[in-house]
Amino acid sequence: MSPPAFTHRQATALPFVRAWLYAMAALVFVMVIVGGATRLTDSGLSITEWQPLLGAIPPLNEQHWLEAFEKYRQIPEYHLVNKGMSLEEFKFIYWWEWAHRFLGRVIGLAFFLPFAYFAVTRALSLKTSLRCGALLVLGGLQGALGWYMVSSGLVDRVDVSQYRLAAHLTLATVIFGAILWVALGLERPRHAPRDGNQWTALLIAALVVLQVAAGGFVAGLDAGFGYNTWPLIEGALIPQGLFTGTPWWRNLFENALTVQFNHRMLAYVIAILALIHAYLARTPGSLMVLAAVFLQMALGIWTLLWAVPLWLGLAHQGGALIVLTAALWNLHTALLVRSAVPSLRPATA
Missing domain, CATH: 1.20.120 (Four Helix Bundle (Hemerythrin (Met), subunit A))
Incomplete structure (x- = not known):
């Protein structure tokens, strides 16, 4: 088997592409830990809406906090588990869920922007571009799956569906592993x-x-x-x-x-x-x-x-x-x- 040929651009960009992918894997690792904290602190239902853009802005004043708290007070978890919760206690669980979602947005940007740059400047081979594109799609699906999971606990339950939680965690793990696998295999043939x-x-x-x-x-x-x-x-x-x-x-x-x-x-x-x-x-x-x-x-x-x-x-x-x-x-x-x-x-x- 003859060794693969690199373009000059791909050869010079290879260490940076690999470092970017390893950094993305590290961010996903942190995301999984924050997601675990969100689960263990029962914070996952504290934000009752999915706003991909405006949701990045947390409550900025007392009135905004009261409005967010009032929305939480409408769901079964509040009435059956946390009835009588104070605003300060609500802020604690809100910040965990907000951090989890905000980190997801950061990961999306941290993946898309360098990927677009590397692709436009032809720093990636066709195979690597396709693999990174697939990873980007998986990341988008993970965001949608996260909301699908949260929505299961807003109406008839006091917790999210274990089926959806397991799917959400498993997909995060698959994304983490896939990023590592792509990074490890950059221009390193495997059989x-x-x-x-x-x-x-x-x-x-x-x-x-x-x-x-x-x-x-x-x-x-x-x-x-x-x-x-x-x-x-x-x-x-x-x-x-x-x-x-x-x-x-x-x-x-x-x-x-x-x-x-x-x-x-x-x-x-x-x-x-x-x-x-x-x-x-x-x-x-x-x-x-x-x-x-x-x-x-x-x-x-x-x-x-x-x-x-x-x-x-x-x-x-x-x-x-x-x-x-x-x-x-x-x-x-x-x-x-x-x-x-x-x-x-x-x-x-």
Whole structure:
């Protein structure tokens, strides 16, 4: 395989493009943490409207604050959970949700403006331009999904739908991983998995994303605040009550006990796979995945036993993205085309 040719512009811009993408991944990481804080402080329903442009301006005076508070007082969460809340208490939850939405707007601009500049100045190859365009579309969909999630808690519920919350968190994770994957692969050819170790590396990365989705259901049902023992649940490895609801499959998404049990079991599966993979592959990437997985498991157990204090819950959520980062790095290094070293010389006609 011959090394890929760069234009002069692409060669000189490559470090800046890669740094931009890594910075975007870091912003998405922060966004996920702020989103977790919004959830754990029950702040997500404090802003009852979706205003993509005007919503960037918070209340600027006492009258504006009273108007925002009055809108919040019309929804079920206020009447059934926070009735009697003071204006100062409302401001606390409002600022968390406002920060989450504002950071989303910042990410949108921080992605679009450099992307447009790089594209216009031909600093990106066609493949990279298409991938970045797809990331931009995913970001827009994530904003719409966020409002779709919030809207589920404004009428007949005191909380958002766990289905929509899990989808929102999972898409954020996919966007984070996709940005990293594009950045890692900039002008670095990779091949499809060819052997058992490479397929296992891919499987681990996929299972980490699935585990994040499972964690979204745990968060959506507040399942982490119950069954705070380990390794037993309700005094058993396999507790009773996992499939009390009908039809049976709804327990997987609506039964807090089943949701937490599945989250634990999937963690064990990932840990076992990571251990086998590290033993067989014995590469720096596989060892990094193993360390990240076991540290995340320890953090998850700690979070559970302490009934999810805010700082531990956020650390656990951030830890999931660190595990995904390790898994993607491991997969990337396993799939690199070793014989193709990119040339930074401009392409010739």
